[in-house]
Amino acid sequence: MPISAPSPPCSSSIDICTPPMEMPRFVDYFHIPWFEFEMLVEPHFEQLRASVYGNNITFQEFPDFTTLSSPTAISFESPFQSDILENHLAPSSNASTGQTDNRIGSFWIEPLLDQLEIPFDGEEEVHSSPPVAVTNRDTRSLFAEIIGSDIDSDNPDYLPKISTYLNEVLIERHDGELMKNATKLLGHSIQEAAFQLLRYSIYLSSNNLLSDSLTDKLLRWVIQSKQYHVIERLMKMKKPTTQIFGSNLLVSAARIQDIKTLRSLLSLGVDANIPAGKFGKVTALYAAIQQENINLARILLQAGANPNAGFTAGPGKRIPPLKKAVEQFTPFWGGGDINVTSSLDLVQLLLDAGADVNAECCYEVLSPDTLLSRAVRSGNVELVQMFLVAKININLITGTSMTALQTAAKANELEMVQVLLDAGADVDAPAGQKMVQILLDSGAGVDGYLLTPDEVEAREPFLGLSPCNEDYDDWVDEYVSFGEDDLPMMTPLQFAAENKNTMLARLLLSAGANIEGCGYGWTPLQIAAKRGSLQLIKLLLRKGANVNAPGYKNNGRSSLQAAVENRHNDIVDILLEAGAEVNAPAVTACGYTALQLAALSGDIELTKKLISLGGLVNTRPSEKGGMTCLQAASQGESLEMIKLLLKYGAEVNAPPATEHGITALRGAAKRNNMEAIDVLLNAGADVNGVSCGLTALCMAVRGQDIELIELLLKENADPNGQEDQSISPLMEAVNIKSEEIIDLLIKAGANVNQFHLSNIDLPTALHMSIDSGRINITKMLLAAGTDPNPSYPQNYSGKRAMTPLQKAATDGKHELVQLLLSSGAKVNGMSGTAPGTMALLDDALSTWNPSEETIQLLIAAGAEVNKARTNSDIPLTTAVRKGMFHVVNLLLSAGADVNLRESDKHTALQVSMSRNHIDIIRCLLSAGADINAPACANRGRTALQAAVEAGHVSLVILLLQRGADCDAAAAEYYGVTALQAAAIGGHLRIVLLLLKAGANINAPAARNGGRTALEGAAENGRLDIVSLLLKNDPDIDGLEIRCKRAAKLALSEGHIHIYKLLKDYQRT
Structure with a gap:
């Protein structure tokens, strides 16, 4: 497909040459299931057109299946045995004979059949979408949504955009076929538009490319537009393409709880045990259980649904229907009231059908309980008794779950609330005892501790x-x-x-x-x-x-x-x-003696009592977070407690805990308790004592208490704090953005260039002012003599060392960048001995919304254009990633190396492919970007591999025309060849392009986390690509082994039809 985006000017020293196209390799692709479906479906569409246009036949909604003695009802054979179907398909009486006719299914064409309805047994309830008038516009809108376009159906560009999408996704049997079919969407016939919508929806569905939500929308549209006659024809074709589509519709019918549709699909032979869905396959039975719909579940079980087949999403990820049914009692995310009787009936239905109560459940990230523990937690005794009768393992424990008995004890009487309230019983303690007694009587270990x-x-x-x-x-x-x-x-x-x-x-x-x-x-x-x-x-x-x-x-x-x-x-x-x-020792972390806890609580009488019983006032604090009695008292409001402890000899300067400790004076300062501070200072408290990296002055600054700050400074508090503290008083003042306190501390002699080594990211007051974004405070500090190029100490260990200018650039603060540059800040290198060197441009580009004005300013100041931060991007790749075309041009003009890799990872061209910025891609190619630069080892992609993975057909064509290597090796870790990426992503047209370009079908997978093309297609449910690869595999001798490996992956993900294709495949 030609690319219409304009190209930027090319350098005069660079010639761009397009290598001559080689003869494409022959690829056999007319056999694929999609083409087989296309050839078979067209005659059906023609017959339906003739019926509609020739006989003025109206369309039908999904019928309820019974049989009339009518010549217009043509029977067809059911895939299920009649005795199974008799249980859920109500018979009707023949008016002429009075006899019951139990035949099922028919080719419904007559309008009068639209009136048929069959009552359900018991309390069954029909959940069905009511028929509505569906317009051609509705059909076009749904078509656009299904193929991933947000274009309005009345937009003049609707057809070109739809055709472009189809050309990128599908391949044609005949030139112009896709455009011809797309054009039919714009006609006046709803039926023609319906044919095209169903045609392409079936392709997406059968290749695992249609989401569950869109499948549900499609089915509702089918019901509302009464397109059953078309679905019936499709289902009778019995081809993998339509069978997969039918399975997806069946599960969708269960999800939207449409019983009529579900019955109809079953009668048409859709297999109830084939799982469906895009991400994580579920059976129709599992979907019915999710909806708590016992009528749907009963119909499916009677139709032969496996009661133990539920959710699957790869090896070791399974949830059986029974587990899902029990979860309805106690939903993980909470929920409203439940119908206990209905939920119990649902569980009993599954148990009666043979559900295994001890079946392994291997997908317990959100709900690690065992089945019995979950039942116990529901508080429903009857549910628990059901499982005990079914011989469930009473002491089973899995992962982080508890035993059932532990769960019962933890839940207490609350676990029985629902069932007891329904019965009118008291919700007192006997409820919990009853549940525990049941478990004890069944042999549960009393300690429940395994x-x-x-x-x-x-x-x-x-x-x-x-x-x-x-x-x-x-x-x-x-x-x-x-x-x-x-x-x-x-x-x-x-x-x-x-x-x-x-x-x-x-x-x-x-x-x-x-x-x-x-x-x-x-x-x-x-x-x-x-x-x-x-x-x-x-x-x-x-x-x-x-x-x-x-x-x-x-x-x-x-x-x-x-x-x-x-x-x-x-x-x-x-x-x-x-x-x-009384003096029992405290534990190591956050431990306290009884007396320390009494002091912390402020209970004077209890404190006196414990002291009288021998409680020790000066017991050392526990290592982590502990406090002496006096330190604990300083945390409270009781001045009387502080005086009491001092009276009994409490040490006013007792050392704080090793970790997260606090001195008595700092504790009082934290509370801004002037009276307590005065008492402690009079008792000899050290005004400069450090605890947890802070002095009392820091705490006073944090509390913005000017009176307290002045008092502490008067008592000789050091305005610069101590070397071992995490933040100086001045930095704390900057942090709270108080210009008054900053001025007070500077006048008191605070060092504006002081480093605090423990504060890695913001080691100076200037760094902190830039972080706050307050330009006035930054000006205050610079005016007071702050060095815009601070010299980092020898022992500074900051891994993210930044100059103030870097900090301003990284935060995207243009005014501060200007201010610092005008104050003499350097744009390259790093003064002192701090580790690393500046990557100023990349810092500026890494902000959420980079400023082109700031980039221009830094480049004009001489910032290095090829400098990368440690283990990070270079400016060019960052600009490409953000789609900044003008900045890319600016960097290239300033001498950026177009083939430089970011931290030994990606080149700019490789990065550009996933973004599909055509102008940037052309700009990079014009600047001499290496189209075949190899992929980096960990998850790397060549330019072609990246374009293929993103599904950009036009870019793939462009790169192949420019000489891209279609067989470039996959990266060592989680890499893909171009063909493997296309197969995994389901990009059929790209697969064909690559095969014609000579791509190796059997190229080895990445050593770690890789898949061959066949394995990737099978694992991800790409039916047509699997078929295409099988037919064109040149290595027939090894094909059987490769098919077995791929079949195993398909089965683990629930792609049953692909599994069958691979398991039995033989190439003739």
Whole structure:
């Protein structure tokens, strides 16, 4: 196809030559299923035209299948046995004989048949799209949508655009065939437009190129426009193309819940067990279960649907219908009310049909529960009993799921809410006990704990021990709280404690549950102390629970610590009476002694009581996030608590915790508590003490408390902070954008050029001012003597070291770039010893919306045009990627190397192919871009491979004409040859172009993650490409082995017809 976009001026020193076209290789392609369908379908269309135009026959909607004693009803053979169909196709009586006629199916042509209706058994309900008047415009609009165009059907360019698309996607038997057919869309006949819509929809559908949503739209259009007579003809052809299309329609009928259409398709021989869909194949039964439609499910099962065939999306990714049915009780994303009776009937229907309750489910990313755990979580006893009767594995655990008993205990009485409310029962504790008792009676392990100590240790890294946040309070919450990842490790007794369910705990203890919780996580007593369950505390202590069991590892509390922390003073008294140790040690991360927690809570009386019982005031903080009593008190509002602790000898300058610690003075400054600060300073607090990278002055600046800042400066607080802190007071002032505080600190002697090594991205105040975007603050700093080219210290380890100018360019702040350049900022190199060198142009181009004005300014200032950031793009490829034609020209004119690779990856020409910017591509070719530059090792593409992968036919033709190598090797990791890319993407016309150009059908796949052309086409459901490759494969001897490999991939993805084609293929 010619490319009409204008070319930019070529350099006078470059000649562009088009190599002579070689004779194309002969390719046999007239056998493909699409052409076979085209030849067979045209006579059917002609007959339908004759019927419509000659006899004035009206079109029919999908009928309900029964049989009249009418000469116009012509029977055809059903693929299903009559005894199966009798169960779901209602018979009708012959008016003349009074006898019942059970024949099914017919070639419906007469208008009177449009009136037929058959009642459903029981409470069946018809979900059917009502017939509406469908216009030619509606058909054209749907056609455009299906082929991926947003053009209006009344647009004068409609036909050219539609024809262009079809020419890029399809191949012709005869020249001009596609244009001829497309022209029929513009006529006055709805039927002619319908023929063309169905013709090309069938191609897309049979090659796995039509989305599920568009398939649904198409089926609704078929129903509304009463095109059943056409579908009937198509289904009777019994060819792979129409069979795949029929399977997609059947699943669509289940999705849109149109029972009449579903019945009709089944009667036409559409196989209920062939999965369909574009991304992830599902059976019609699975789709019916998704819609919770028992009528559809019953019809499909009676028609022979496999109750265990559901969702498949590749090797090891399967979900059976039964699992989906159970999920309806407890949808993963939540949901509204459910019809419990209907849902139970649906599950029972599947069980009666032979659904395997222990079938493996291998796609549990979103819902890792076992089938029984999911049923238990629904709270429906009857559902659980169904599975127990069906001999489900009671103690099965998979991945991160819990056993059924753990799930029952965790859910407590809530799991039974739906069924009990329906029955009018009290929703109190006995509900949860009933579910647990059922499981215990069925032999479930009472501790529900299936991991060995070694397995527990191995899972430690995954138990929610998250990285620390800067904010201490948030960090503590992350460490102390249980997360969902902890749940599979908890026993039912621990869950009972968490739910404060004393009756459930008593039941489990009587069954022999381990009172200490099997050694993982908080003990039941500690959990009960945290939750404030006085009754449960008494039960556990009476049963012998260890009152002094240590807190568990990094997030634990002793029972006394848990009670104090949660201010359950009544429980504190009971635990102390039971012998709880007042000075029990804190755990390493975010641990506290009972006295530290009392000080943190501000409870004066409890603090006095614990001190009187021997509580130690100066116990050192735990290593991560801990605090002394005084440090903890400084976090609160109680001045009385601070004075009390100082009275009992608390150390005012006690060192903070190693990680995320806080001094007493900084804690008070964080709260802007002037009275507490005054008390602490009078007690000798170090005004320049650093904790967690901050001084008290930094905290005062952050709080924007001018009075406090002045007080601390008066007390000799250092305006430059300490070397080991993460941010200086001046940087903090810049960060909060306070010009008043900045001026105050500068006057107090703050160093405007100070580096803070721990702040990698913003190591100076100038960097931070640029980050804030405040030009006035930047001017203030520059006026105060800030160096626009800071000299990085020898020990600076920033991996993303940037000059202030780089920062401004990267952030796309043109005014700041101008200001810094006018202040003497350098455009190349990097002063000092900071790692790396500047790639200023690429920084400027990497912004969300690059400014051409800024690029011109930097190039005029002498910025290097070929400099790349470490492991990143070069300016030229970045400009190409963003489609900036004028910048590409500007860079090339300034000396950019057109064949330079970005970090040893892609050339600019390779990048341009996926964007389809014709003007840029021509510009690069004019500048001498290497059309055959090899692909980089990891996911790389040559220019031709990239154009093919994007499906740009015109670019493929252009590159082949320019001499592109159609057999360039695939990249080592996840690479593709041009032919493999076309086969995988379903680009039939490009496949033919490449084969004619001599592409090697059996070129080896990428070493890692690769597919041969045949394997890629089979795995992705490209029926016609598979056929084309098979017919033209020159290596007949090895074809059988290659077919087997490809067949396996097709089967794993649910492409059954392609699997059958490959499994039985023999070349004659």
